[in-house]
Amino acid sequence: MTTPEPHEIVLVAYPGAQQAALHGMEDLFAVADEQARTHLDRNGPLLRVTTITEDPPPATTPAVIIVPPTLTGSPAPETMTGLLAWMRTCHERGTILAAVCAGTFLLAATGVLDGRAATTHWRSAERLRALHPTIRVDPDRLLVDDGDILTVAGVMSWPDLGLRLIEKLLGPMVMAETARDLLIDPPRRDQRHYRQFAPVLTHGDRAILTIQHWLRTDAAREARVAEMVRVSGLEERTFLRRFRKATGISPREYAQHLRVERARDLLETTVLPLERIAWEAGYQDTGAFKKLFFRLTGLSPAEYRERFTVRPTF
Numbered sequence: 001m002t003t004p005e006p007h008e009i010v011l012v013a014y015p016g017a018q019q020a021a022l023h024g025m026e027d028l029f030a031v032a033d034e035q036a037r038t039h040l041d042r043n044g045p046l047l048r049v050t051t052i053t054e055d056p057p058p059a060t061t062p063a064v065i066i067v068p069p070t071l072t073g074s075p076a077p078e079t080m081t082g083l084l085a086w087m088r089t090c091h092e093r094g095t096i097l098a099a100v101c102a103g104t105f106l107l108a109a110t111g112v113l114d115g116r117a118a119t120t121h122w123r124s125a126e127r128l129r130a131l132h133p134t135i136r137v138d139p140d141r142l143l144v145d146d147g148d149i150l151t152v153a154g155v156m157s158w159p160d161l162g163l164r165l166i167e168k169l170l171g172p173m174v175m176a177e178t179a180r181d182l183l184i185d186p187p188r189r190d191q192r193h194y195r196q197f198a199p200v201l202t203h204g205d206r207a208i209l210t211i212q213h214w215l216r217t218d219a220a221r222e223a224r225v226a227e228m229v230r231v232s233g234l235e236e237r238t239f240l241r242r243f244r245k246a247t248g249i250s251p252r253e254y255a256q257h258l259r260v261e262r263a264r265d266l267l268e269t270t271v272l273p274l275e276r277i278a279w280e281a282g283y284q285d286t287g288a289f290k291k292l293f294f295r296l297t298g299l300s301p302a303e304y305r306e307r308f309t310v311r312p313t314f
Helices: 019-039 081-092 102-108 120-132 155-170 172-184 206-214 225-232 235-249 251-269 272-282 287-296 301-308
Strands: 009-014 048-050 062-069 096-100 144-147 149-152
Touching: 009 019, 009 155, 019 048, 019 155, 019 172, 062 155, 081 096, 096 102, 096 155, 102 120, 102 149, 102 251, 144 235, 149 155, 155 172, 155 251, 206 225, 206 235, 225 235, 225 251, 235 251, 251 287, 251 301, 272 287, 272 301, 287 301
Parallel strands: 009 048, 009 062, 062 096, 096 149
Antiparallel strands: 144 149
């Protein structure tokens, strides 16, 4: 019986690529290969990991190509045209392409993400949208698995990507055993747990900027849209149009994000009961507050407090 060739996984070590991710994924796939040989009763390797620089290997079509993250800013695709062309050709031949955090910018430069869903770190989502407007950027999701293209959001989300690829190549049992052996959770899907609301303040509309600053005050804790209109001094339709143009969202959505941010801060740093936190955030109806909190963060207030409470170290 002929022994099948192992799945080849190529890691792209472009200038500035995070070394921890490169070495970490090498180790993760090595553990998965060992688990697979044990559970599938194979003598030879099932995974082969290769690390390349900007010069792609000639005449090879790997099973997976992974673009790791970087801690030094987004990679410069204009300096890697040969690599991008090779990645695009491999994808046309059936290779799965994957990227971590800022690596999504390099993947986007190949053109394969046009019209597709993808994620990156929530702080970089707007920049990715601006550079590649046809990509459906989803900053709430930690991992977007679009079949032949996978993207994950944060610098430290490469284990999520690695485990998902192990599941694709070797099956869910090997993935679960690898996660169990390394004491890491199976792939997560949500970035909302970690995302902070970062309002746009550089739009140049002074009337809207005045409202944005006013919404941060205690006087505006329970402010409704009608009151924002009054404070702005603008006609309602003009206010709504200019607010959305300046911030990208409606005044109501903006206020909701601010209130949830206030609640997150209180959940992390105080032991106040939920009813008090809801009130401090501008909600008299605790049930409505809980529903909004879950919609924007992906966690209930109790789950959020359990996960993110800042506990003293003394």
